[in-house]
Amino acid sequence: MADRQDPFAAFFDMQGELMREMLGRFAPDAPPESPTGQWSEAAEQLRAMWLDFTEERLAKGPDPANPFDPAQWALLAQSWTNAAPSPDPAAAQRFMSEGFQLWQGMTRAMLGPGPDGEGEAPELPRQDRRFTDPAWREHPAYLLLHQTYLMLADYVVHAARSVQGVPDEQRAQLEFATRTLLEAMSPDNFLATNPVVLRRTIETGGQNLVKGMRHLIDDLRRGQLTHTDSSAFALGENIATTPGKVVYEAPLYQLIQYSPATDQVLAVPLVIFPPWINRFYILDLTPKKSFIKWAVDQGLSVFVVSWKSADASMKDVVWDDYIRAQIDAIDQVRSRLDVPAVHTIGYCVAGTTLAATLAVLARRGEAEKVKSATFFTAQVDFENAGELLNFVGDQQIEMIGKLAPEGYLDGRYLAATFNALRSRDLIWNYVVSNYLLGEDYPAFDLLHWNGDVTNLPAAWHGAYLRDLYRDNKLVVPDALSADGTPIDLTRIETPAYIQAGREDHIAPAESVWRATRHFRGDTTFVLAGSGHIAGVVNPPAANKYQHWTGDSAAGSLEEFIEGASEHAGSWWPHWLAWLEAHDPARVPAKGKRKPGGKGDRVIEDAPGRYVKTR
Numbered sequence: 001m002a003d004r005q006d007p008f009a010a011f012f013d014m015q016g017e018l019m020r021e022m023l024g025r026f027a028p029d030a031p032p033e034s035p036t037g038q039w040s041e042a043a044e045q046l047r048a049m050w051l052d053f054t055e056e057r058l059a060k061g062p063d064p065a066n067p068f069d070p071a072q073w074a075l076l077a078q079s080w081t082n083a084a085p086s087p088d089p090a091a092a093q094r095f096m097s098e099g100f101q102l103w104q105g106m107t108r109a110m111l112g113p114g115p116d117g118e119g120e121a122p123e124l125p126r127q128d129r130r131f132t133d134p135a136w137r138e139h140p141a142y143l144l145l146h147q148t149y150l151m152l153a154d155y156v157v158h159a160a161r162s163v164q165g166v167p168d169e170q171r172a173q174l175e176f177a178t179r180t181l182l183e184a185m186s187p188d189n190f191l192a193t194n195p196v197v198l199r200r201t202i203e204t205g206g207q208n209l210v211k212g213m214r215h216l217i218d219d220l221r222r223g224q225l226t227h228t229d230s231s232a233f234a235l236g237e238n239i240a241t242t243p244g245k246v247v248y249e250a251p252l253y254q255l256i257q258y259s260p261a262t263d264q265v266l267a268v269p270l271v272i273f274p275p276w277i278n279r280f281y282i283l284d285l286t287p288k289k290s291f292i293k294w295a296v297d298q299g300l301s302v303f304v305v306s307w308k309s310a311d312a313s314m315k316d317v318v319w320d321d322y323i324r325a326q327i328d329a330i331d332q333v334r335s336r337l338d339v340p341a342v343h344t345i346g347y348c349v350a351g352t353t354l355a356a357t358l359a360v361l362a363r364r365g366e367a368e369k370v371k372s373a374t375f376f377t378a379q380v381d382f383e384n385a386g387e388l389l390n391f392v393g394d395q396q397i398e399m400i401g402k403l404a405p406e407g408y409l410d411g412r413y414l415a416a417t418f419n420a421l422r423s424r425d426l427i428w429n430y431v432v433s434n435y436l437l438g439e440d441y442p443a444f445d446l447l448h449w450n451g452d453v454t455n456l457p458a459a460w461h462g463a464y465l466r467d468l469y470r471d472n473k474l475v476v477p478d479a480l481s482a483d484g485t486p487i488d489l490t491r492i493e494t495p496a497y498i499q500a501g502r503e504d505h506i507a508p509a510e511s512v513w514r515a516t517r518h519f520r521g522d523t524t525f526v527l528a529g530s531g532h533i534a535g536v537v538n539p540p541a542a543n544k545y546q547h548w549t550g551d552s553a554a555g556s557l558e559e560f561i562e563g564a565s566e567h568a569g570s571w572w573p574h575w576l577a578w579l580e581a582h583d584p585a586r587v588p589a590k591g592k593r594k595p596g597g598k599g600d601r602v603i604e605d606a607p608g609r610y611v612k613t614r
Contacts, residue, residue, distance in 0.1 A: 042206025049213050126150040130188045130424070135195035142195045145187050153182045169389065176390045183424045189431055197436045204438075211438030219434075224412045225419065227430055227451055232443035235607050239445050240281035242293045244606035245595035246306075248332050252317070252325045254306040254608045255332055258292060259596075260589035262299040267585040268371050269301035270343045271333050273326055273350035276307035277414055279452050279611050282537065283347070285445045289537055291572070298576055299586065301593055303333050303342075305350075308610045310455040315407020317457035319353070319464060323482040326350075326357045330369055336592055341371040343579060347536070348507060349464075351378020355489060355515070356474065360482055362491040372582050374497040374575065376536050377507040380489060381514035382472045386505055387421050392469040397462060404458035411453030421505055446533065475518055493521035497578055498552075499571065501528050501535030513557040524578055525552040525560060526571050540570040547571035 124137070124147060131137075131146045160178040163171050187193035191201070191209070200208045219226050233239050244258035272292070274280035283304070284292040295302050305325070310317065333342050346354030354373060361367050379385055391400075403413055419426040433439045473479040478486040496519050500512035509527060516523045528535040529545030538545055550564030567574070587593070596602045 042210050045210045046206075046213050049210075049217060126154070130186060133196045135199060139195065142187075142193075145193060149185075149187050153186075156182060169393075172387075173390045173393065176387055180420060180423055183428055186424075186428065189428050189436075191436060194432070194436065197432070200437055208438035209436070212435040215434045215438070223410075224415060224451065224453070225427060225430060226434065226441060227426070228444045228447035229441040230448060230451070233445060233448045235281065235612060236605070239286060239448070240284045240607040240611070241287060242284050242290055242296060242606065244302075245602040246604045246606065246608040247303075247336065247595050247600075247602050248329075249603055249610075250325065250328065252308055252314075252321060253329065254308075254603070254610045255329055256304045256306055256606045256608060257336075257595040258296050258302045258304070258606065260299075260301065260593055261293075261296045263589055264586040265299050265301045265589045265593055266580070266583070267339065267587045268341060268343050268583045269303060269333055269337055269339060270295065270345065270579075271329055272302065272304045272345045273329070273347065273354055274305065274307070275348040275350045276322065276454060277349055277411075277456060278454060279449060280304055280306050281607060281611065282446075282449050282533065284607070285449065285537070288541065289445070289539055291537060291539070294539055294572060295576075300579075301337065301589075303329070305329050306608050306610045307454070309411065309613050310408040310457045312406045312408060314457045316459060318460045319356075320482045322350075322353050322460070323357050323360060326353060327361065330357075334369065341369055343372045343374070343582075344370050345374040345376060346378055347376040348378055348532070351375040352380055352468065352474070354378070355380045355492065355519075356480070356482055356487050358492045358494050359487045359489050360485045362493065363485050363488065367492075367494060370494050372495045372497065372579060373492075374499070374579075375512070375515065376499055377501055377504055377512060377532050378498075378515070379507050379511045380518055381475045381511065382469050383514075384508060384511045385469055386508040386511065388417075388506065389469060391417060392465045397465050397470070400465070401458065401462055404461075407458050409456045409458050409461050411455045414456065415451065415453045418506070446537075475514075489518040490520050492519045494519075495521055495582060496523045497575055498523055498525045499528055499536070499575070500525070501531045503529075503531040504535060506532040510557050513560070516552055523552050525550075526574060527557075527561065527564065528571050538570045538572070540572055543569050545569070547574065549574065 124143075126147055128146075128150055131150075135142065136146050137143045157175060157179055160175045161171065163174060166174075188196075191197055197208075215226065242258055244256050246254045247257045248255040272280075272283065274283060284290045287293050292302055292304060308314075330342055330344070334340065344354060346352070354375065355378070358367070358370060358373055361369060382389075390396075400409070400413070403409060434441070467473045467480060474487065475489060477488040477490060480487045496515070498512060498515050500507070500509040502509055504512070513525060516525050527548040528538065529547060530538065534545070546566055546568050547570070548561065548564035548566050550560050552560070554560040554563065591597070592600055594600075
């Protein structure tokens with residue numbers, strides 16, 4: 001009965017017949033052991049695997065915590081559909097003209113080199129790295145297919161961008177949704193329209209699809225797209241290996257202190273607040289990439305907060321709790337090392353929270369607890385916060401709330417959201433390689449971290465989207481408060497080092513820059529090459545990218561860039577020099593500067609338990 005009712009079973013039967021026919025034309029007399037003769041076996045394997053999986057899903061019922069459950073994404077898709085305006089139909093006239101130019105260009109491209117073999121085939125009208133394999137232009141049908149798709153995509157995106165009579169935010173939502181849909185419809189994402197996949201299928205007798213089906217079913221079961229070989233990494237063994245101890249534990253976080261690597265250390269310790277939407281070890285990947293190890297090697301006493309992944313017990317946790325936790329961590333370090341102040345770093349959302357923490361301390365007359373504050377790709381002014389603004393409409397926020405029935409948002413949803421911001425690179429690229437080509441997963445530490453998701457307290461997440469992203473209240477003095485204290489960023493006089501990534505699509509450089517306009521104290525702005533992750537995690541030894549320094553009091557980011565000086569490589573040494581300028585004093589690395597020494601009670605080795613909880 002399941003065979004007749006499951007449309008996917010019929011689909012695989014149809015694909016089997018289609019591929020047998022197609023492969024038969026390539027090699028009609030192929031013996032059973034040949035790749036062509038193996039296709040029937042591969043098609044049956046695909047069909048059986050899918051039927052087994054669908055029966056398993058039917059027995060278990062819908063999984064509201066699984067982002068791969070189509071019913072969950074239907075809610076978000078419906079909210080986008082209801083909110084999106086219709087494009088201007090008049091733009092279709094431009095399409096006709098561009099279509100004619102495409103056909104002319106395609107004709108020239110199909111003709112290729114001259115009859116004497118001299119010269120090269122002319123450039124295609126449109127270039128795209130998804131279609132760089134020669135197979136896309138070796139046959140006129142695929143040449144026409146992908147060029148027509150690119151033309152249509154350009155037209156539709158332009159039409160969405162040109163819609164008149166709607167608010168800017170709705171136009172941006174329409175453009176984002178249109179581009180996302182178009183990337184999903186790209187011909188390289190489908191077996192029958194991807195000549196590279198067809199070639200691989202012929203070569204392997206369909207076994208690439210069998211392997212890809214295993215990958216797909218595994219991902220459907222875990223509710224998350226796999227980017228890398230998860231078995232290649234283990235916390236504390238080959239990532240997050242910088243030696244240290246958990247020296248304090250609270251319900252919301254563990255405090256890790258790293259063992260010194262130098263005889264003398266800066267007297268003022270450093271406390272790092274990573275975002276709780278990700279695991280802290282983005283700053284402690286392999287030793288060659290680790291910011292934490294590098295900072296320790298430069299003679300800093302480094303502490304890192306490791307946030308706990310949310311569960312049902314944290315359903316009432318709100319932003320105030322994270323601000324209190326940051327203040328608590330600062331006080332714990334001050335008390336442990338008997339120092340009056342600490343340096344701080346806040347990355348992404350933890351940097352946004354650090355700004356609020358500094359404002360609270362300033363209002364309470366306790367600003368002197370923080371010697372300096374560094375912000376990694378952190379926003380405080382969300383007016384131009386980029387494509388994440390497409391997820392903060394009333395309907396989107398309401399739908400997201402429905403995905404957290406137990407009071408916390410499954411981290412797989414957040415991962416899927418960030419993947420959707422760059423769906424071509426982080427979704428469809430892997431659909432092709434993992435599911436269609438059946439390639440093995442690479443061992444890549446950054447992608448492993450990217451897939452190591454963290455759950456969020458739903459109450460906090462909803463308020464954050466409404467109050468900061470949607471309503472931009474953080475930059476309005478006293479519009480928000482935390483722990484009974486009003487927040488006014490203009491009260492912050494703590495010296496601030498503000499780093500942004502030039503290609504950052506999560507916290508756009510223009511949005512990060514605006515912090516220089518809201519803090520009252522001295523600010524130093526640095527623009528790094530690359531984006532939200534690579535712009536931060538860029539060790540000097542890698543000799544990659546560049547950074548720009550200039551007038552942090554410039555009137556705009558554009559003015560800053562116009563007058564900025566470009567420097568090759570990492571900005572980390574520039575930051576260290578800035579930090580040391582605020583207090584160069586050093587002290588011996590002894591006593592509690594060495595966690596776990598004689599008489600020092602610690603909880604466990606780094607990286608601790610919290611980072612391993614799911």
